[in-house]
Amino acid sequence: MSDFLVELGKNPRARALVQSLGLPIPLPQALKRERGPWRERPLADATVAVGATSGAELVPALAECLAAAGANPYLSVPDSLAGSFRGPGETFGRPPRALHALSETAKANALVFDATGVSDVRGLRAVYDFFHPLVTRIAKSGRVVVLGRPTDGAKPETAAAQAALDGFVRSLAKEVGRVGATANLVVVAMGAEGRVGPVLRFLLSARSAFVTGQPVFVGTRVRAIAEPPLVRPLEKKIALVTGAARGIGEATAKSLAAEGAHVVCLDRPADDGPTSQLARSIGGTALGADMADEDAPAKIADALRGLGGVDVVVHNAGITRDRTIARMKPEVWDQVLEINLAAVVRTTAALEPLLRENARIVCLSSIAGIAGNMGQTNYAASKGGIVAFVRATAERLADRGIAVNAVAPGFIETRMTAAIPVAIREVARRLSALGQGGQPEDVAQVITFLASPGAHGITGRTLRVCGGAFIGA
């Protein structure tokens, strides 16, 4: 499922030709991705420009994270905060340098701004001052991350200033998407400073290629994990992936297995061939069950009980039966809601006693469930339901250290989207900040991150993996 325009854009001559002739052809930037298991220093030798205002509270966490991940920090921060970079710099051989020491022609792989100190509207000017000169210097597939604080309980003006960051980042995502870069806001609750490291590490890495234009909330609701592993995060963990035979499910099973998990690959008995083949190739277990069956949860629970419980559950199985509601038959409505939502609800209930401490549940929502989509009332209803389902389940299971989240893919290049008529598909691909569809691996990477111990700051949330869909939350 290749995208002709992305492929064309990889050819520098074609790119130059299209641009010089002024042809109205978008040439999306091929995204830099990272395959293979997590690395200890995912940002090795990356140039990261760091900005902060006085009163910024996440600078120490940021300094530690960047140096340990292998990045070279270039600072534009108040002198009183620069000291935080010295120790980590010494430890990892990543001494901080002044931003103006970066050569005029050098590109920055990431721009990170700690805006937690911004408490009024005037303070937002610092955000402009930092990004205005730098945004044109962002490297291809670069990263922008802004750090902020939650607005609840804040003074009205502070709340306004912090919420302004949200709109800022969403718009910036659309501006930098041209070069394959992403922009996200990380909203860190008081007391969650120690949990922001893994989130930054992920968002700044090439593994978050299709995550852009959204806030990511980091809180303290689930139990903190002391020193979450940086590599092989899922060693000794048992994972279940439903709908594993192909597409996002297959990519997820592979990605979880690459991080050390034993993956139970579940799909319909009719897909036994590809499911078994996948399970064999990743050293997992194949399980045949139809999620539409009422007794599927019991069957899954039996299998997982035999393995001693489960640490990661990925509810990926899902179907589309698109029709405008006027033309939709009732059984089609039922079928989609049954598999995409009811099955998730009852399977989660059946697996609840089997979830081990610090388990992670990841459900698949969809951009359609958030923004709506023509002809998908049934699908969007089921996927919209997921958003609240994870929020409520997260609350229920938080005391057991279990985090529950959803990912909402946008246009992903799968068998499902390949079936869309070519004209519509072509438009759908371009309707995002990155101007292209995502790969199943892009979703798998986000799921794997949410399944990892280091995602202990995130629960009850829905993360979009949509490349900054034109219409989207």
Next chain:
Amino acid sequence: MSKQNGGRRAVVVGGVRTPFVKAFTDFTKLDTIALGVAAVSGLLKKAGLRHRDVESIVWGGVILPPTQPNIAREIALDLRLDPGCEGHTVTRACASGLQAVTAAAAEIERGNLDVVIAGGSDSTSNATIALPPKVVHALAPLALGKPSPSDYLGVLSQLTPITEILPRQPKIAERTTGEVMGESAERMAKRNEITREAQDAFAVRSHHRAAAAIASGRFDDEITPVQSPEGKWVHADGLVRADTSVDKLAKLRPAFAKDGTLTAGNSSALTDGAASVLLMSEEKARALGIKPLAAISSWSYVGVDPADQLLMGPALAMPKALDRAGLKLQDVDLVDMHEAFAAQVLSVLKMLASGPFARARLGRDQAVGEVDPDRLNIHGGSLALGHPFGATGARMVTTMANELARTGKRTALLGICAAGGLGAAAVLERVD
């Protein structure tokens, strides 16, 4: 204090090495086995041992001859040692010489052996230039069985383009990163903010100290003269420059990067040479009436990600070896570090002195400590003496053991960095 096994302790009773000379000079016609033979025969002569006393040879090497990789055994056979003197060869990149010594010590402590010769050698001048695997694979049908004319044609068709089948210049590059070691060290210099001036000053000190040691006769006991096949006797190390200065080194051009700080002057040179160490169990040494020079208290080997800071290993290995010996850095009288590059030694020293480094990388509250320059590499190091890869560890053990025995100092800490992101360290202690 030293690691005991049934009360046994491995001691160093002597050490002899060949002069170290620049590759493609006097020793060009001596391969690594011949160099090893020269060092071991010098050692045997000096120790006054009967041949049959030597039970085993453990030898270290980096560039091993492809068809005779077990050079330890070849040395024993060439020297007509007792046929019962077995031998094995170890390789741990630049820590191979130390690896041979600690492997011998482990055999002795376990009670398997009483008298072992350990050491190492390398001859960069005799590195085999290999044909690319593509050629070897293509030629296989001709080497095996009876080739038909069509086989010959098949081979010819596989041997294009010609650039892919030419023998490659041998290069000491990391297999995983493709970087030659100087490039990695160049990056370390930048990342640890080691200036050109500091590197050059360190290199000059190495040369001046080595020159002073040579002039004072300090190495006379440790070096055996070697006659080259051309008949020339080589008595002294060939790379040491007594007359070098910071001003002279400042004129050299960067060797690994255009805007770099590493030069031929502050990097160790490709060198030919061998070094050997005689180890015994303490009881055996006493029974033979030999006073040991030093005991091996502890050792440690570590690995780091080659893609990160390739040559930082000693910063992790040295504290570990100290812990195992029950010592702190400030208790140690002498520190001897292999000088692959001045930048690498200075980077490691910086890490040892860093509190944040100790907390994050070693899990301890306090920095390991500052190394007193007056105790560090007191007779120079690899920058001045040269670095025949497999020999360096054995040279360091010999020089430090002699220093402890001569001066009455108590302890010496050794640190070596090696390709593959390896680090090695050992602690020697005086034997009273």
